[in-house]
Amino acid sequence: MLKLVELILTAEIYNRFSELTEDDIPKEIRKIFYGRNGISRPLVVKLDAAKRIGNVDEVLKLPFIDLNTFTKQFVVTSFDAAVKWFASKAEAVEHIRNNPVLAYFYQNYDSLNVSYEEAKKRNEPKHSDREWLRSVIAELEKSPDTAEMLGLVRIYSPEDIKVDFSDVALDSEQIEEIRKIEVAMEERSYLKRIGLTDIGKLLFIGPPGTGKTTTARALSRKLCVPLVEVKLSMITSQYLGETSKNIEKVFEIAKKLNPCILFIDEFDYVAKTRTSDEHAAVKRAVNTLLKSIDEINLIEDGVILIAATNHPSLLDPAVWRRFDKIVEFPEPPESVRKKIFELALSKVEGSYDIDELVKLTDGFTGAEIKLVVREAVLKALLRGEKKITQQDLLEAVEEVKGRLCLKTSY
Template sequence: MTDPLSALEAAVQALPDDRTLRVRYAELLADAGRHGEAIEQASVVLREAPEDDAATAVVRRAALAAAEPPGSTPAAVPAGAPPAPSDRHEDIDWSELEASIANPTEPPFVERVVAEHDEELVAEAAETAEDADPVAELRRETVRLADVGGLEVVKRRIDESFLQPMAHPEIAAAFGKKLRGGLLLYGPPGCGKTFLARAIAGELGAHFISVTLSDVLDRFIGESEKNIHRVFRTAREHAPAVLFFDEMDAIGAKRSGNTFSSFRNVVNQILVEMDGVDSQNDGVYVLAATNHPWEVDAALKRPGRFDRMVLVRPPDDDAREAILRVHLRRRPIEGIDLGDLVRRTKGFSGADLEHLVTTAAEKAMTESIRTGSVRPMRMDDMRAALKEVKPSIGPWVQTARNVAEYSNGSGEYDDMVEWLREEKQL
């Protein structure tokens, strides 16, 4: 026969947010004499619901029972009253003992009437404590879309579908368009999705808040959801603001395939913050970037959330030339043929191009150290680096091809299908 305590323990582990279940488990622990565990379980409930009378009663009962001398039988104690002194302490003058203590300690549990102004002070202190350790950094962006080399198709689509409605609020309002939005940038790794998000913030003249998985995920129950609420609250307080979630496939992964309740609750909290009944997101533009949009929970891509998706393609010829110029600009160079490099680097991501220039620079630097004088980077260095540095987006392209062929029934990846056909990958 299954032990009720073991069964309840398993149930609490499976449903950690069920307060009624956890209180019942705490009551049984107290009945079994496991007072410390009972207090611990009831305290979890009280952290989330301080007004829970049942959990409070368990803590009081377990604490009083734990304080009884071994072998004694606890007497019935009215709620809130201290236990009566045992007979073996009859000869103690309690008044004299109390008077001799210069700094008497407070009882373990007290009930105090909180005045209205006290409640305001408590709320203000709690808010100040939260803001003292911000979840993510708030900053102003100075980059613009013009600073993004190439990618004209991508920039034009972002401008038409996202920026123009936001820049003309009076026209948008006439058509019932609210001053909020969600945009999901996706594509191969290292192709500038984060830089594009910063440029969008710059175009809007908005604050920029960048959030990663490490910023929001917490090991303690309920803290991850609080972190999500805090970043949204910060964005609302500093509107207009761009709230950017990097690696959205990690933060908002499919709940159906997630065995950890913390991850599922994070997705639920994002949904509530983006279009819940009480959400006030006017002036908050929520952007996200991911390499694998097919791993993002489907609910996050429905209307009112990340309902627009834009493929950030690998850099085209103009973009590759611009990226190479940026990384070569502050290095000593001589006889660099940019046109030849652009032709040789088709299929390279922006990160690949940076790695290519860094590798060539290391070769020139090594020879300069050996000879004792600075020798500029030359095409020989770039060609040698091209033999070592290869495009890194191959695995992503293979996965994208499979998604395009077998998982695009709704048409949400049509722009990716178009690009794959242009590149003769389909």
């Protein structure tokens, strides 16, 4: 019952205070109100939705809540009585602490010890909602021009991202760079005030399978912002001028979806050194890319740009300058390999010696370590066992080493 009253009261308070925004509505409550065009004011609580939340009959016994049987909407008949009743419930304080809309109203109410700012910190903003992203995309699909842009990228809601930072083993330098982006995101208005706008462009360099894509995804989840992914090879066209146009569209889409992370993979595909014998279209594409990077930034556009490449040596020198941070993803050193083994084996039963494995896997990437574990698990399953042995892992290491030799001999 309390949950349903919270819903009704949240709608009522939100409608009364126009300074409250969608970000103030708790995430679970927001999900109830998403319509075709996002969340519209005023919020109305309908009978159908209410039935899913709590006991409607119980709530209707309260003297200050009524149901309009014609519109099937709930109405608060006495606001004062409603807020007083809610505040008198012992368990209500916890609800208010986690609900910025309620906290906004109640922070100056009687002796309730609640804070709007604190509640806001606990609540994820609307751009973390899958439904929000869907409504923005639906809007963009309406115009043929922007609909075409959507075809160039993959867009993920942070809610749909499966990895988080507890799944990635990073070294202290990588962690620090990621942390800087997090605080820059939080302190955007401060950075704008002091004129530090050129922030939030990272270049991830390193061999395949070292965690570049995974880190970009985990960051999206951590920051609760959508991830716009694009592989440059996918938007490159043989037609003159088409690649440049596509690049512009990708940046435009990121700006429309802000705040977000724009993750450009296979960055070297376009950003290669402009050699003299190159086709004019290629040069033009590089120039467009440079210009687009110049014209986007976290502080003003709310876009974090992350570019990734396996071939940093191919990059045009002018490209390097445009990133405020180069984050290296090298073949992981012992300490990181150890962490990756621990992560990969955390749910696997068996007896094994990770330190020995770490010593034997010099030059292995994170992806290859995961492959070792997968092979070992399959070997054990083949014997009909769920518990793996050190022998399984050692054999798997040898097999993956064999693969590595194949890779380098071609």
